[in-house]
Amino acid sequence: MFPLPLETLFLFVVTTPFVGWLLTKKNRQNLCGAYTTFGLIISGIALYNLFSQVLDGNVVSDQQTSFAAGFRIDMLSVFMATIFIGLGLLVAVYSIKYMENDTGTMLYYTLLIAMISGMVGVAFAGDLFTLYVFWELMSISSYVLVAFRKAEWEPIEAGMKYLIMSAAGSATLFLGMSLLYGITGTLNFQSLASALATAGQNPWLSMSFLLILVGFGVKASIVPLHTWLPDAHSAAPTPISAMLSGVVIETGVYALARTFFSAFVSFQVQWSLVLAVLSIVTMTLGNITALLQKDIKRLLAYSSIAQVGYMLVGLAVGTQLGLTGTTLHILNHALMKGTAFLCAGAIIYRTGTRQLEDITGVGRKMPLTAIFFAISLFALTGMPPLNGFVSELTLFTSAVQASMAWLGLAIILNSILSAAYYLQIIRVLVKPAASSEKLEKLKETSFVMLIPICIMAILIILLGVYPDPVLDLARKAAQSLFTIGG
Amino acid sequence: MIPLSYYLVFTFTLFIIGFYCLATKRNMIRLILGIELMVNAANFSFIVFSSYWREGFVDPLAHSFVIVSTALVGSVTAVALTIVVYAYRHYGTLDVRELKRLRG
Numbered sequence: 001m002f003p004l005p006l007e008t009l010f011l012f013v014v015t016t017p018f019v020g021w022l023l024t025k026k027n028r029q030n031l032c033g034a035y036t037t038f039g040l041i042i043s044g045i046a047l048y049n050l051f052s053q054v055l056d057g058n059v060v061s062d063q064q065t066s067f068a069a070g071f072r073i074d075m076l077s078v079f080m081a082t083i084f085i086g087l088g089l090l091v092a093v094y095s096i097k098y099m100e101n102d103t104g105t106m107l108y109y110t111l112l113i114a115m116i117s118g119m120v121g122v123a124f125a126g127d128l129f130t131l132y133v134f135w136e137l138m139s140i141s142s143y144v145l146v147a148f149r150k151a152e153w154e155p156i157e158a159g160m161k162y163l164i165m166s167a168a169g170s171a172t173l174f175l176g177m178s179l180l181y182g183i184t185g186t187l188n189f190q191s192l193a194s195a196l197a198t199a200g201q202n203p204w205l206s207m208s209f210l211l212i213l214v215g216f217g218v219k220a221s222i223v224p225l226h227t228w229l230p231d232a233h234s235a236a237p238t239p240i241s242a243m244l245s246g247v248v249i250e251t252g253v254y255a256l257a258r259t260f261f262s263a264f265v266s267f268q269v270q271w272s273l274v275l276a277v278l279s280i281v282t283m284t285l286g287n288i289t290a291l292l293q294k295d296i297k298r299l300l301a302y303s304s305i306a307q308v309g310y311m312l313v314g315l316a317v318g319t320q321l322g323l324t325g326t327t328l329h330i331l332n333h334a335l336m337k338g339t340a341f342l343c344a345g346a347i348i349y350r351t352g353t354r355q356l357e358d359i360t361g362v363g364r365k366m367p368l369t370a371i372f373f374a375i376s377l378f379a380l381t382g383m384p385p386l387n388g389f390v391s392e393l394t395l396f397t398s399a400v401q402a403s404m405a406w407l408g409l410a411i412i413l414n415s416i417l418s419a420a421y422y423l424q425i426i427r428v429l430v431k432p433a434a435s436s437e438k439l440e441k442l443k444e445t446s447f448v449m450l451i452p453i454c455i456m457a458i459l460i461i462l463l464g465v466y467p468d469p470v471l472d473l474a475r476k477a478a479q480s481l482f483t484i485g486g
Numbered sequence: 487m488i489p490l491s492y493y494l495v496f497t498f499t500l501f502i503i504g505f506y507c508l509a510t511k512r513n514m515i516r517l518i519l520g521i522e523l524m525v526n527a528a529n530f531s532f533i534v535f536s537s538y539w540r541e542g543f544v545d546p547l548a549h550s551f552v553i554v555s556t557a558l559v560g561s562v563t564a565v566a567l568t569i570v571v572y573a574y575r576h577y578g579t580l581d582v583r584e585l586k587r588l589r590g
Contacts, residue, residue: 069547136561154587156573163562163565164566168524
């Protein structure tokens with residue numbers, strides 16, 4: 001028996017190909033996207049029911065013993081699932097227009113909704129094995145989605161690279177899980193937490209930690225395991241890039257948090273230092289490489305690596321405030337990077353190019369897109385009235401409070417560094433172009449594509465000006481990580 | 487009864503062989519075989535632990551993990567082979583070194 005939101009998603013995974021096939025017969029391919037959107041809305045409503053059940057710190061669980069696999073839903077799970085379904089919904093609406101010229105759109109929507117159900121399953125999982133199964137569902141659909149435009153060489157090459165690295169990562173993760181199973185005899189998060197609470201230093205536990213860190217680290221694109229990310233994220237269709245950058249790599253961060261704060265609490269002092277170093281390397285390398293990019297999608301992909309570095313800061317600090325920052329930054333990053341990628345996609349859709357120099361002056365022809373793009377980029381730099389500032393400030397404060405001020409300093413220095421390339425995009429967009437015929441004919445983005453962008457841009461401003469309710473929810477979500485053992 | 491350490495040595499050797507295969511081989515099919523080896527090492531490790539965890543008791547949960555995991559790695563391989571077929575159509579070779587037009 002699955003939780004209701006997941007069951008709804010599975011129903012739509014199974015029915016979308018048939019409905020899509022029937023619609024294609026009737027020459028109404030566009031309606032397939034509408035059908036997917038409908039499914040995601042229903043699943044969102046089911047999720048809201050669940051939300052009211054876990055709001056007071058309750059846990060919805062179907063596990064009778066520690067020897068069974070199943071689901072365990074707390075506030076953090078629902079928080080993450082809301083982000084996944086929400087961004088998925090907006091991306092589905094956007095895809096209706098963006099993918100209209102592609103063939104096989106019914107398969108595209110099936111894979112999209114399968115990927116979302118995989119992520120929701122990861123968030124709901126009550127033990128490591130359930131997490132692994134849904135993890136693979138998410139991964140397999142994302143491999144195919146990256147290589148979706150199979151007629152070109154770039155998606156195929158990027159998909160191959162992504163698949164090899166990510167599948168090797170999954171195998172490593174599975175070996176790490178087997179060691180954990182060998183030590184404790186269970187993979188249930190709750191039982192792991194109580195069995196390993198006072199484990200201390202044990203070479204097999206450290207080995208298992210290392211393997212699991214590598215396994216999730218490949219998906220979360222922690223440097224030096226990040227090399228697949230810029231290729232895969234720039235080769236995928238743009239709505240999928242938004243999904244991959246906005247939520248899929250954050251699923252890796254979520255899984256790391258969930259596993260570390262249940263199984264490896266006993267030697268937190270040691271691994272927090274490892275994560276701190278990794279986070280600094282990740283954000284610095286991500287930002288510096290992004291500075292060198294001339295392709296707009298690759299630039300945004302590298303900036304995702306840097307943002308994962310910020311999220312790791314919260315895990316490294318390991319206090320409640322730090323995890324609140326991480327959770328909030330996952331939400332904010334989904335909004336910011338989602339908007340940025342969808343705007344970039346709108347520009348690519350109109351101009352047909354990804355090179356920064358070729359889109360000079362596009363902002364003058366597509367003012368609304370450029371404004372929303374600028375809002376998301378300002379938020380990504382961490383500019384005060386927008387949402388990126390709130391979560392970065394929370395992360396900074398938590399680092400300082402935990403007397404790791406050097407970590408906080410790294411965030412600030414990196415934000416300054418990142419401003420260089422975010423502002424460069426804006427400069428390119430508004431710079432008057434040398435007159436060319438191509439630019440003269442450009443039109444504003446179509447209405448269907450603007451709706452999701454507009455909604456997210458409004459949310460960016462709203463959550464920046466009035467962050468209290470979301471901050472409160474993120475605090476409750478972070479709290480549920482600590483109460484798993486008790 | 488054979489001591490647990492022998493099995494663990496076997497598991498890690500298998501895993502390292504798989505990883506070595508991934509790191510050094512150029513043929514894409516061999517890379518996929520390397521991944522299979524790595525997953526099978528983990529599967530083997532689950533089977534071993536399932537009977538060593540308690541004397542005279544075999545944990546059926548670990549066995550069901552392995553069965554599900556076998557199905558999962560089958561799907562991954564299917565997708566991987568599909569991509570290899572398309573890569574072969576684009577590049578005309580199975581040599582993974584030819585796939586270097588993108589730089590990570």
